[in-house]
Amino acid sequence: MNSIAKPHAKRKRGLVLSPGGLRRLNQAIQVIEAEENAGKRFTSEELSIRTGISTSTLSRLWASKSGIDRRTINLLFNAFHLDLLSSDIQPLTDEVEAIPPSTRVDSSRTVSQIPYPSGPIPVDSPRYISRPGMDNLAFQEILQPSCTIRIKAPSGFGKSSLMLRLLQSANQQGYATAAINLQQVDTETLADPRSFLRWFSTVLSRKLKLDSKLDQYWDDLLGSKISTTLYLREAILPQLHRPLVLVINEVERAFECFHTAKNLLPLLRSWHEESQHDDVWKGLRLVLSYSTDAYLPLDINQSPFNIGLPLSLPEFNQEQIQKLAELYLVSWSDAACDRLFALIGGKPSLVGFALYHLHQGMELDELLQSAPTLEGIYRNHLQRLLAQINTYSHLIDRLKLLVRDKSPTFLDPVLAYKLEGMGLIKSMSGGWQLSCELYRITFQTYLFNL
Structure with missing residues (x-):
């Protein structure tokens, strides 16, 4: 692949764009995008609808990895008011196919437009893979008065990306x-329930662009929970004159401080219960996002993790990975997809990065x-995990058993809470096991020298 084929070895394999x-x-596409799409780039699906050409064929055409017939290229050009010239195309031969990938990448119209994957996927990105059964349920539920939605998944599974779309949908409804x-609360503030609930109330006022009147409603004799509740019911909800969608991300952070968790989590449940019979509270729609509930320092009747609509985001399956590959203009075989899946599973962030x-x-x-390895594309992610594991030395012995044994293993709730929150394990019918082979191989090498 690195050398140019000799003339007698060239074979014609269809046409590619010159x-x-x-x-x-x-x-021509940029002109149409400016005229008809407010300058925004067409997605692969929009191009497919406009041209009548499948997204997979368009991906092959942009990448110049395999030849296309002249009729298809002509359709594409005509869709953007161009006549196909003989100089616009060239045969795909062994010589063309031998061009280094970087040369092909530079000529693709979309390569430079695909951003480095980091953080939540913007709402206007075409590379968001929806989970129809989950996403649609969430969009429908948020329309219901006094609803609570609980979204659970390890880091990197798309909780924040789904949250962004839920918030956009709520804004479109006028909420x-x-x-x-x-994660944004200071450790010192989190450690003190009173300080934390005052922080929470103040941040909520700022987010809604309301003047804070917290001191008028705060009464230490009544306590932090009732003061916060009165403030929300009497000072915030009535001022809005419309439903409020309140999203709380990284709820499990409260688990780090037992007394704060004992105040916040029952409080959230009480708001949901109040909304079932109080018209003011009916305007509150709660969305809770968390990575694990394997360990809860609460009585079941005080927990907010058994109310409302539960959504546990699953890994991507191979069909979804193939769809995402098309959106990244990656043309590969089913066998290649299977090889990647065998190593990293369907964790969305790892898949997108690959x-x-x-x-x-x-x-x-x-x-x-x-x-x-610590030289590969996941080096920063793996280094971060290794550092976390070494911080919690009590995890190492149990983790070693998980690395050695591929069958599900029992873990005590506190340990499961830590490991699931880090995305290292997944729950199976018979217990817990490592979430993917990538972690098994890495830990064998860098933790245990197995």
Whole structure:
């Protein structure tokens, strides 16, 4: 693949766009995007609908990895008011196929437009893979008065991306919205229930752009929970004159401080219960996001984790990975997809990161070989996990059993809470097991020298 084939070995394998043809087509598409799409780039699905060409064929065409027939290329050009010229196309031969991936990538109209995957997926990104059964349920439930939605998944599974879409949907309905992330609270504030609930109330006021009147409603004799409740019911909800969607991210952060958890979590449940019979509270719609509930320091009747609509976000299946590969313009075989899946499973963040690097021209063999090392594409992620594990030395012995034994294993709730929150384990019918082979191989090498 690194050397140019000799003339007698060249074989014609259909047509690809010439550099000049690709430039003409890009310019024509940009004109239509400016005129008809407010300058926003067409998604793969929009291009497919406009041209009558499948997204997979379009991906092959942009990547120049396999030849396309002239009729299909002509359809594409005509869709953007261009006549196909002989100079716009060239045969795909062994020589063309031997061009290094980076050369092909530079000529693709969309390569430079695919951002480095980091954090939640923006609401206007075409690379969000919905889970129809989950997403649609959430969108329908948020319309119901006094609803509570609980979204559970490890980090990197798309909780925040779904939250963004829920908030967008709520805004489109004319609802007031506020999102509070418990990762943003100072450790000292979190440790003190009174300080934490005052922080929570103040942040909520700021998010809703309301003047804080907390001191008028705060009474230490009544206590922090009742003061917060009165403030929300009497000072915030009536001012809005519309439903409030209140999103609380990283709820499990409260578990770090037992007394704060004992105040906050029953409080959230009480608001949900009040909304079942109080018209003011009916305007509150709670959305709770958390990575684990394997360990709860609460009586079941005080917990907010057994009320409302529960949504546990699953891994991507191979069909969803294939769909995401198309959106990253990665053209590969089912067998190649299976090899990636066998190593990292369907964890969305790991899948997206791999597809981004494949899109940039990295070979799958190189990616898979280096992935479980501190030189591969996941090095920052793996270094962070190793540092966390070494911080909790009591995890190491039990983790070693999980690394050695692929069958489900019993774990005590506190340990399961830590490991599930880190995304290292998943619950199975007979217990817990490591969430993917990537972690097993990495820990064998860097923790246990197995």
